[in-house]
Amino acid sequence: MQSISTPILEADGIGKSFGDNQVLSDVTFSVAKGQFVCIVGPSGTGKTTLLRALSGLGPANSGEVRVNGRVVVQPPAELAVVFQDYSRSLMPWMKVGKNVELPLRRLGLSREERRKRVEQALRDVDLGHAEELYPWQMSGGMQQRAAIARSLAYRPEILIMDEPFASVDAQTRADLEDLMLDIRDRLGVSIVLVTHDIEEAVYLGDKVIVLSGRPASVAASVEIPLGTGRDQIETKSRPAYLELRAEIHRMIMRKSDTVAPQRAPR
Amino acid sequence: MNRLSQLGVIVLVLGAWQVAAATGQLGAVPTPLVVAGAVLGLVLDGSGWGPLAETLASWFISLLLAVVIGVIIGFPLGVSRVTYRMSVVTLDFLRTIPALVFVPLVVLLYGAGLQSTILLAFFGAVWAMVMQTIYGARDLDPVARDTFRSFGVRRWDTVTRLLLPTALPYMATGVRLAAAICLLISISAQIVIPAGGFGEQIVVHQLSGALPEMFAYIVLCGVLGMAIDSTFRWFERSVLAWHPSHRKVSS
Ligand SMILES: Nc1ncnc2c1ncn2[C@@H]1O[C@H](COP(=O)(O)OP(=O)(O)OP(=O)(O)O)[C@@H](O)[C@H]1O
Ligand SMILES: [Mg+2]
Numbered sequence: 001m002q003s004i005s006t007p008i009l010e011a012d013g014i015g016k017s018f019g020d021n022q023v024l025s026d027v028t029f030s031v032a033k034g035q036f037v038c039i040v041g042p043s044g045t046g047k048t049t050l051l052r053a054l055s056g057l058g059p060a061n062s063g064e065v066r067v068n069g070r071v072v073v074q075p076p077a078e079l080a081v082v083f084q085d086y087s088r089s090l091m092p093w094m095k096v097g098k099n100v101e102l103p104l105r106r107l108g109l110s111r112e113e114r115r116k117r118v119e120q121a122l123r124d125v126d127l128g129h130a131e132e133l134y135p136w137q138m139s140g141g142m143q144q145r146a147a148i149a150r151s152l153a154y155r156p157e158i159l160i161m162d163e164p165f166a167s168v169d170a171q172t173r174a175d176l177e178d179l180m181l182d183i184r185d186r187l188g189v190s191i192v193l194v195t196h197d198i199e200e201a202v203y204l205g206d207k208v209i210v211l212s213g214r215p216a217s218v219a220a221s222v223e224i225p226l227g228t229g230r231d232q233i234e235t236k237s238r239p240a241y242l243e244l245r246a247e248i249h250r251m252i253m254r255k256s257d258t259v260a261p262q263r264a265p266r
Numbered sequence: 267m268n269r270l271s272q273l274g275v276i277v278l279v280l281g282a283w284q285v286a287a288a289t290g291q292l293g294a295v296p297t298p299l300v301v302a303g304a305v306l307g308l309v310l311d312g313s314g315w316g317p318l319a320e321t322l323a324s325w326f327i328s329l330l331l332a333v334v335i336g337v338i339i340g341f342p343l344g345v346s347r348v349t350y351r352m353s354v355v356t357l358d359f360l361r362t363i364p365a366l367v368f369v370p371l372v373v374l375l376y377g378a379g380l381q382s383t384i385l386l387a388f389f390g391a392v393w394a395m396v397m398q399t400i401y402g403a404r405d406l407d408p409v410a411r412d413t414f415r416s417f418g419v420r421r422w423d424t425v426t427r428l429l430l431p432t433a434l435p436y437m438a439t440g441v442r443l444a445a446a447i448c449l450l451i452s453i454s455a456q457i458v459i460p461a462g463g464f465g466e467q468i469v470v471h472q473l474s475g476a477l478p479e480m481f482a483y484i485v486l487c488g489v490l491g492m493a494i495d496s497t498f499r500w501f502e503r504s505v506l507a508w509h510p511s512h513r514k515v516s517s
Contacts, residue, residue, distance in 0.1 A: 057412050081416040088409035093431040093508045102427065103417035134508055154417065
């Protein structure tokens, strides 16, 4: 388990509206260094909106986001984002290798160092063979992995991921989940990951934040004391895991029954 | 099959022309065989090369100016919604003015030479480039922009790896349009002023009653136009291999 030291990322009373449509209200939570935080919530609750506020791409109307104690006004250098719309976040005019190298160019690395990082990151997501392909020559799942590789190559302190495994098959998904855990363990990255999948959230997270309501706020923040060294089969059959999964399920059901009359499709 | 049918149509048209002209249906218009002979003559005795050089010079310099200045004007207007809104009416007004209305003015200022045809062709073509560059700059994908912003990609890299590639397909269309317009106006201006090149040759031969040579120059204008157009189409294809409209493999 990670020690709860000073948070690396803090969301403090985030509120956000688009015109009359208030999407977020008083969202507050924090992420410790090396902590894996999963955010769950029905479609359209405002998860992407929240991530945009966290990453400085779509500033909140109220409250503030702090990274390493500094108030975020524009995207901080220590942070990388894997976008939900992964296909549009890869540039069709650049080969996959160049796409992955893109964020490295300002880090003052030597050419070889950049090459090494690109190769390593692509190998990590099992795309070692795809460096010379254009994104549009790859399947959706491959594109998604390329987008993940790009953020891994950047080696951020904080990794923000918006449903990063939505379009890969179950086996790849399990592999990528374990890769993220491994990266966190090895490099001490803090990860904030949005998912629809409660199983995934509990399996990956040190903390699961349930977002719900309209406007959305933090309905529950559940610590997941499953420790490190998680295993797809062993961890998922532990009573503690099943218990937590059921608890979060219940919370979301209860919340969406009382707060949102029309239940979200997923 | 496609090639063959295209060729068939050409042969048919030429055949009809030949028959009509040979039987005197077209008045003073010479037969295509006579015109072909005149073209060959111009090429072989070398008298066609000088005018070709003049027309090409006017075309090329005006195109270069139109492209460079079109991009310089269009890009800043396109990236910002405010400047675009401010300038849209002015642009719409300017680009609807036919370039040839300035013939009297440029002749007065610069005489009957290359300079005048260049200016006219430039004025006619620059708007196509400006508008296409604006469209290109405005087509920026918000997710792509956020991606660059979130990684804090440097300004120069953002220009060369995001803004330019985004605008490039539009700019390529702009260049192709501008190339056609520049040729059109260069030749028209050479006729109207007259100011050298193929245009002046057409007038000169018309006045001296050398109709086969006049038609030969008209045919050469057409050939030049087609050559320029297909060159730029080929260029577009090779530069924009990644673009959805040119992709060979897609999934
Ligand atoms: N740029 C925008 N302008 C106006 N409204 C927006 C904008 N972005 C999001 N919204 C609104 O905010 C709400 C939340 O959207 P958001 O994309 O954050 O949901 P989400 O939780 O990420 O959903 P999903 O799980 O489907 O990705 C929606 O009602 C949406 O209509
Ligand atoms: Mg979303």
